[in-house]
Amino acid sequence: MTLPGLRGTDHIGFTVPDMEQAHAFFVDVIGCEHIYSLPARESDDDWMRTHLDVHPRAVIREVRFYRCRFGSNFELFDYATPEGQAPQPRNSDIGGHHLAFYVDDIDAAVDYLHDAGVRVLGDPTASGAASAGQRFCYFLSPWGMQLELVSFPDGKAYEEIAERRLWHPAHPAD
Numbered sequence: 001m002t003l004p005g006l007r008g009t010d011h012i013g014f015t016v017p018d019m020e021q022a023h024a025f026f027v028d029v030i031g032c033e034h035i036y037s038l039p040a041r042e043s044d045d046d047w048m049r050t051h052l053d054v055h056p057r058a059v060i061r062e063v064r065f066y067r068c069r070f071g072s073n074f075e076l077f078d079y080a081t082p083e084g085q086a087p088q089p090r091n092s093d094i095g096g097h098h099l100a101f102y103v104d105d106i107d108a109a110v111d112y113l114h115d116a117g118v119r120v121l122g123d124p125t126a127s128g129a130a131s132a133g134q135r136f137c138y139f140l141s142p143w144g145m146q147l148e149l150v151s152f153p154d155g156k157a158y159e160e161i162a163e164r165r166l167w168h169p170a171h172p173a174d
Helices: 019-030 047-052 106-115
Strands: 011-015 033-038 059-067 073-080 099-102 120-126 135-140 146-151
Touching (some): 019 033, 106 120, 106 135, 106 146
Parallel strands (some): 011 073, 099 146
Antiparallel strands (some): 033 059, 059 073, 120 135
16 A cells, blocks of 8 residues: 555755745755745644644744756745754754755756855765766755755666656656
8 A cells, every 4th residue: 555646746845044045045056946935824822733743833934935947846944933943954864864956967067066156065976786877966055955966867777677767868758
């Protein structure tokens, strides 16, 4: 049994420390499109805890939605909470995460990030095993969120044996 009606990922939501800084980064540096915003939400009952598992007096100052070309949408939250906020988790922390962006030319994308003053973690690295054919490189948002560039212009090794292939320019008929 699986989740009834599952179609795929709709959006990825995360909290940022400064909405204007995050907006500038995702729109001006990454190239996402701001789709719409939602107004503040607060509650003087238990709605926030019941529905979002946050402090009942937490306030969502704003929510903004972004679209980045052909990938999932992003939902950015700006919270104020009486209990304070934990620091940005690293990949090795429980709940650690990263967003990966597919690019056609990873070397050009890394050069662009360097020119934009973005902290890039190392050089593009070739993957192996089932991910052979891919190169990746991590970078950080201004607030330390981990992001990744990936590129596999000729596909990844596992796609040759996978029952279901992801659509990819290297295999447009699939």
